[in-house]
Amino acid sequence: MSARELAGRALARAIREETAAQASALAAAGRPARLVIVTATDDDASGWYVRSLAKAASGVGVECEVVDLGPAADAATIRRELTGRSADPQVSGVMLQTPLPPGASAAELAEAIAVEKDVDGANPWSLGRLAAGRPAFAPATAEAVVRLLAHYEVPLAGRPAVVVGRSTVVGKPLAQLLLDRDATVTVCHSRTADLVAVTRSGELVVAAVGRTHLIGPEYVSPGAVVVDVGTNPTPDGGLAGDVDPAVAAHADALSPVPGGVGPVTTALLLAHTVTAAI
Structure with a gap:
């Protein structure tokens, strides 16, 4: 079995096209x-x-x-x-x-x-409003994960999801966005005991820790959906994810690095900027 690829470029292109149309209308209106x-x-x-x-x-x-x-x-x-x-x-x-x-x-x-201008959801007040269900821009990377999953029609309601990483940039807001979509969420971090056992309990695993290939095949149950948020620089000037490519051999789906979450993140930042201008 080889995992289907959750590539983000087509979704990012669709977001950019909608953003461009809205930006054009705003410019025409001065x-x-x-x-x-x-x-x-x-x-x-x-x-x-x-x-x-x-x-x-x-x-x-x-x-x-x-x-x-x-x-x-x-x-x-x-x-x-x-x-x-x-x-x-x-x-x-x-x-x-x-x-x-x-x-x-x-x-x-x-x-x-x-x-109202915090298009990457960095202000703690934005994060608080997000948790309270009030209008605010979510951090673009966290939102990109849920938009990517929706694009590929990955069901979330009722499913056990594991987020590895608890940063305010990705892990915490992503956990909130997944909860809002009725997933049952576990957040892991450096003090998590038996990380392998915890991640294997997830039907969805999101890696967002910034450690190259931390999540190997033993961390993922067969048939799980895996989203890799890692963007770790490599000696040759490229990027490597937090997930070992060998995971693709038994996961149901895996997002690539580069070309997965990243393009969607950039597209959403610009979409947020246009939304803020409306």
């Missing part, structure tokens, strides 16, 4: 969607991601401005920029790119992003 990305790092991987996001924004008609404060920026400077951009009526969405300089906390600084 209210163009505009995304501001605030960055304060010289990290190469971060720089590559920001450039790719700006290029994707241009492709769907979303204006994108990158504000590079430099790796020496202090927390007060970053907060001031986020606050000012959030207050600007010409700005639809605001993102804070990580990593940040030493002494700057992403969780604390994200509080400066207005909830």
Whole structure:
């Protein structure tokens, strides 16, 4: 048996097409969607991601401005920029790119992003509203997982799901999104006893820990659906997931890295920006 591939490019293309149509209508009405990305790092991987996001924004008609404060920026400077951009009526969405300089906390600084412009769901208030069932943008990667599953008509109601990773970027909000779809969710982390036994209990397993090929075949029950959120750099300049490719030999379905969750995440960030502009 070989797992069917949960590729995200077709779904991402459909999201981009809808986003482009909405962005065009907004521009024609004199209210163009505009995304501001605030960055304060010289990290190469971060720089590559920001450039790719700006290029994707241009492709769907979303204006994108990158504000590079430099790796020496202090927390007060970053907060001031986020606050000012959030207050600007010409700005639809605001993102804070990580990593940040030493002494700057992403969780604390994200509080400066207005909830209605927090297109990547980074503000703790956004996460709280998400948990309470109130309107808010979910972190795009977490939402990308559930959108990918829906695209491939993977049923969630009543199914045991295991999320490996408890970050506020993916693990925790994803657990909430799965609960909202009536899955029975277990969240694992570094202190989880007998991780193999826990993950094997899931009919759906989502790996979001940032450790290359952590989830091997022994972690997954035959016939399970596996979503790989990992994007770990490899020595040759590529990307590797959190899931060992050998899992494909007995899983029912597996998302690839790259080409799975990633394209959907980028498309959703731009869709959120357009939604915020409407």
